[in-house]
Amino acid sequence: MRRQVLFVGLICVTFLVNAQEEKTIDLDEVTIQASSIIRKKDRQLIFPSKDQVRRSMDGLDLTRRMSLPRLWVDPNTKSISMANGNVQLRINGVLASSLEVAALSPEDIKRVEYHDNPGLRYGEGVDIVLDYITIKRTSGGNLGVDLSHQLNTFWRADYIYGKYNRGRSEFSLSSFANGHRYKEAWQDRTEIFHTPDGTFQRTQEGISGRDYEMYWTTTANYNYTKDDDYFLNAKLNFYYYDYPHNYSSALLRNSESKMTTDLIDNNKSLNTRPSLDLYYFRKLPRKQSLAVNVVGTYSNTDSRHTYREELESIPLTDIYTKVDGKRYYPLVIGIPCAM
Structure with a gap:
């Protein structure tokens, strides 16, 4: 796979704010x-x-x-x-x-x-x-933003995160988006086939096409802590992946024939997956503890693939695949264990 992209500049912006309450004790002439x-x-x-x-x-x-x-x-x-x-x-x-x-x-x-x-x-x-x-922490928080973009083409890697503490509770959020678009993308390939009648070679000469991809994931989290005896954590996740078009057209040539075959190989995919994760931990008497983890996930998939070889507009191979799935993943685990 060869991809030609001209990058003339990169913009990076970083912003960070911290607000924490800390106590410092100075020890004179003491080094540990x-x-x-x-x-x-x-x-x-x-x-x-x-x-x-x-x-x-x-x-x-x-x-x-x-x-x-x-x-x-x-x-x-x-x-x-x-x-x-x-x-x-x-x-x-x-x-x-x-x-x-x-x-x-x-x-x-x-x-x-x-x-x-x-x-x-x-x-x-x-x-x-x-x-x-x-x-x-029992108070304060932090906020960070990291943005990266190209000037002359679509390319991004953006990250936003933050956290806030109040008493025994903590709230946090993180989100990351990464995507790109290539105006010129193609694939060259050489294959050698061995058969009982002999050996022949097939070459694939790629034709310039487009390529686009987008990925995004976000997590919102809450936890409550009471010393080392009690802990509750609730987490909401969301995953998004979009691959709307990947065009891989090419010309196929066979060493056993002078004919040229046209190849069309297209991909399209969209995946979304929200999930909820609950975790509970508590110390029990006699050096025992209890951990309970409840996870629920919903996955939605839409994937399509077209593969076609044509000789003078006559189809030689025509394959179309579509996957449309919806799945649920419930899981409950409760484990008493020794400390």
Whole structure:
């Protein structure tokens, strides 16, 4: 796939407002030094340095500066990933997205608990768990806006996030939109086929076409905390992905024939997925605890694919695929466990 796009400029606007109430106690002539990493049986406790916190714009940037092993932080897509495996993110023990991590203020992150061999309690197929342990604020909040746009074509990566604390309650919101449009996009390909009668080659010469893609995700969150004994978290997520047109026309040539075949390969896809996640945690007597997680998801998919090969306007291959699906995913889990 080759894409030709002329980029002549980039506008980046960053706006950040913090309002937190903090108490500082000065100790004269006292210096305390401690290791930034504490190793335990099942995890590592990694503490960010003052310099890392000072230089970081948000929780995602702080994660990148901490250089955690085997992890890759992409500031453009606001994501945390690894080469071969799955990464699970949590904030104070609750499942979270990379956008929620990005919405964290670096000053609020006390430590990151790094699990490189997580147990079954985190689910199957999870290779690394990052749990961000934060400071619990009782007042104040923060607001951040990060806008990135191209001047001469449609390309955007906009991120808005905010948090407000009042007493034992915390309200937060994060929204990320990423999209692009290419006026010239095509694909060249060479294929070699082996048959009982011999070998032949087919080449695909791409014809310039359009390409457009739009991605948007938003999370609204509320949690209520009472010391370490009681925790309630309610999260509303919305996912939107629009791929309205991907035209991939081309000319096909066969080494066994002098004829040229016209290829039309079009894709169109629209996906929306709202979800509600409720999490409740409470300590019980005798070093027991109860965790209840209720998740409800509605997924709507509309996907269409057209593939057609024509020789002198006569169809040789004509395939049309349409997927129109609506699914509901209810899940309720209640687990009593030892502390």
